[in-house]
Amino acid sequence: MKRILPSFALVILAMTLLLALASCDKGPGDAPSLINTTPEETTTPAPETTTEPPHEHSYTEVVTPPTCTEGGYTTYTCSCGDTYVDNQTDPLGHDWGEWKTTVAATCTAVGTETRSCSRGDATETREIPLAAHNYVDTVIPPGRTTQGYTKHVCSVCGDSYNDNYTNPTGSVGLDFTVNPDDTITITGIGTCTDEDIIIYSTYYVDSQGNSKVVSGIAANAFRDNTNIKTISIPASVTSIGDGAFAGCTKLTAFTVESENKNYSTVGGVLMSKDGSTIVAYPAGLNLTTYTVSASITTISPSAFAGCTNLTAFEVAAGNARFTAVDGVLYDSDKTTLIAYPAGKTATTFTVPNTVEKIGDYAFFRTAKLAEIILPDRTYKSDGVTVDVPGISSIGSYAFYGCAELKKITIPNVTTSVNTYAFANCTKLDEVNIGSGLKTISTHCFEGCTAIQYLVIPETVEVIDDYAFYNCTNMTTLVLRSGVKKINYKAFTNCLNKGTDSNGKNIARVYFEGAASKWNSSDISIDASNWMYLTMYADLYFYSETDPGSGNYWRFVDGVATPYR
Ligand SMILES: [Zn+2]
Numbered sequence: 004m005k006r007i008l009p010s011f012a013l014v015i016l017a018m019t020l021l022l023a024l025a026s027c028d029k030g031p032g033d034a035p036s037l038i039n040t041t042p043e044e045t046t047t048p049a050p051e052t053t054t055e056p057p058h059e060h061s062y063t064e065v066v067t068p069p070t071c072t073e074g075g076y077t078t079y080t081c082s083c084g085d086t087y088v089d090n091q092t093d094p095l096g097h098d099w100g101e102w103k104t105t106v107a108a109t110c111t112a113v114g115t116e117t118r119s120c121s122r123g124d125a126t127e128t129r130e131i132p133l134a135a136h137n138y139v140d141t142v143i144p145p146g147r148t149t150q151g152y153t154k155h156v157c158s159v160c161g162d163s164y165n166d167n168y169t170n171p172t173g174s175v176g177l178d179f180t181v182n183p184d185d186t187i188t189i190t191g192i193g194t195c196t197d198e199d200i201i202i203y204s205t206y207y208v209d210s211q212g213n214s215k216v217v218s219g220i221a222a223n224a225f226r227d228n229t230n231i232k233t234i235s236i237p238a239s240v241t242s243i244g245d246g247a248f249a250g251c252t253k254l255t256a257f258t259v260e261s262e263n264k265n266y267s268t269v270g271g272v273l274m275s276k277d278g279s280t281i282v283a284y285p286a287g288l289n290l291t292t293y294t295v296s297a298s299i300t301t302i303s304p305s306a307f308a309g310c311t312n313l314t315a316f317e318v319a320a321g322n323a324r325f326t327a328v329d330g331v332l333y334d335s336d337k338t339t340l341i342a343y344p345a346g347k348t349a350t351t352f353t354v355p356n357t358v359e360k361i362g363d364y365a366f367f368r369t370a371k372l373a374e375i376i377l378p379d380r381t382y383k384s385d386g387v388t389v390d391v392p393g394i395s396s397i398g399s400y401a402f403y404g405c406a407e408l409k410k411i412t413i414p415n416v417t418t419s420v421n422t423y424a425f426a427n428c429t430k431l432d433e434v435n436i437g438s439g440l441k442t443i444s445t446h447c448f449e450g451c452t453a454i455q456y457l458v459i460p461e462t463v464e465v466i467d468d469y470a471f472y473n474c475t476n477m478t479t480l481v482l483r484s485g486v487k488k489i490n491y492k493a494f495t496n497c498l499n500k501g502t503d504s505n506g507k508n509i510a511r512v513y514f515e516g517a518a519s520k521w522n523s524s525d526i527s528i529d530a531s532n533w534m535y536l537t538m539y540a541d542l543y544f545y546s547e548t549d550p551g552s553g554n555y556w557r558f559v560d561g562v563a564t565p566y567r
């Protein structure tokens with residue numbers, strides 16, 4: 004009973020509702036009814052009743068506002084139970100706030116950040132990528148042979164890397180000049196004390212790390228340096244001047260960067276890239292004989308300058324450019340003497356009669372020679388045809404620093420003696436200047452400290468800068484009548500020999516002319532010489548006969564002699 008009764012009651016209720024619906028007019032519009040009706044039912048006229056008036060729907064509105072995720076709408080409900088919805092609106096979407104870091108990222112771990120909807124219905128979280136490393140930079144300066152660089156180390160995780168590499172410094176303190184193209188040429192040892200000179204293509208020109216490309220090594224740059232043992236030449240060097248390594252007696256090897264387009268080495272000897280030119284032989288190499296190979300076509304003038312271990316040159320068979328006689332190197336027709344082996348032990352040497360030219364550096368720092376005889380021009384019996392051409396020119400540095408050389412006679416046929424030709428021959432005490440020379444070149448006899456008596460022949464017109472600079476023992480200087488110019492420091496530090504017991508200057512200058520000529524514009528004497536010629540020395544003027552008083556002189560048996 005208890006189970007059947009409610010079922011029965013529900014059936015009654017449902018039938019009552021169906022009756023009510025069937026008699027209800029449809030609501031406004033096409034709004035869907037909560038109760039399904041068929042089109043037949045909506046079009047089928049309701050059965051006429053006469054007992055009840057038709058029902059008019061009267062809806063009440065309930066607005067359901069939108070949320071972040073659900074749309075809003077209005078629900079219309081009639082007391083009859085009819086209901087529908089309308090005024091639907093879109094969901095609002097979340098109103099996100101700012102992302103806020105919850106776990107900060109580091110360089111080793113990702114972080115997280117979250118944000119929330121202002122309407123409190125949602126929160127989202129996302130990953131913060133790995134943070135950048137916190138690098139601390141340290142600049143490691145270049146070393147002599149090591150690159151410099153910047154080291155970056157992360158202070159958090161220790162991660163590191165290097166960059167900004169800089170070239171090794173190589174040797175530092177070398178002297179240089181800046182060329183018009185902003186490259187530099189190395190000009191000297193400067194303050195560098197390295198025994199092994201390393202020059203890189205870029206050279207640090209200051210302590211701020213500024214560098215320039217090294218394009219050359221100047222003439223005489225390292226001349227007479229007795230400290231250097233090796234020298235490394237970079238790829239960038241395209242020119243090396245004469246004498247750059249002359250007299251570097253400890254130098255045993257050159258090295259040249261393989262990329263260098265102009266130079267190479269063979270057995271430590273500096274050569275042209277193609278091996279056809281000997282540029283410089285390291286003077287410290289412990290060989291006594293050097294053989295010029297058949298393929299050599301050019302030998303730089305200073306290639307063997309000051310190589311005091313060498314006692315002889317040989318020339319390989321098949322070399323048509325050069326010849327060696329008694330160990331001395333000449334060109335093939337023996338008109339130019341190219342190099343005398345600086346270690347050859349003979350004390351005298353007579354230059355062969357074929358020779359017309361003494362090459363630059365030919366006898367540079369020859370160790371043993373005390374006397375060198377240079378042939379002068381001679382004629383056959385007809386007086387016209389030349390028998391011996393004689394030496395017409397003597398190259399620069401040709402006899403520079405010949406330690407034992409005591410006497411030199413410059414032939415009358417010689418018209419050119421170049422700069423430094425006899426400089427620093429410290430035992431040279433007899434200098435005979437031939438009549439062919441009009442100019443004593445710059446530095447020609449500089450530092451010849453043994454010269455006491457010097458005659459400038461009448462054919463000489465110009466005594467150029469530093470010609471006899473630092474000839475500190477010069478006591479008597481005879482200036483014959485041809486002299487017109489005595490240039491800068493030509494006699495500086497000469498003739499300063501003090502005074503004798505009578506208070507007279509020991510040094511004397513014999514001028515082959517009168518005081519009026521000495522003081523005229525016929526002669527130009529640079530002021531740098533003045534005190535050496537006229538204060539430290541007593542100046543004598545020339546007179547054929549004794550004027551009776553004053554400083555006058557004449558020749559007696561070819562020797563300048565004062566009257567009193
Ligand atoms: Zn209704």
Ligand SMILES: [Zn+2]
Nearest residue numbers: 071097120124
């Ligand atoms: Zn929300």
Ligand SMILES: [Zn+2]
Nearest residue numbers: 110136157160
């Ligand atoms: Zn890190």
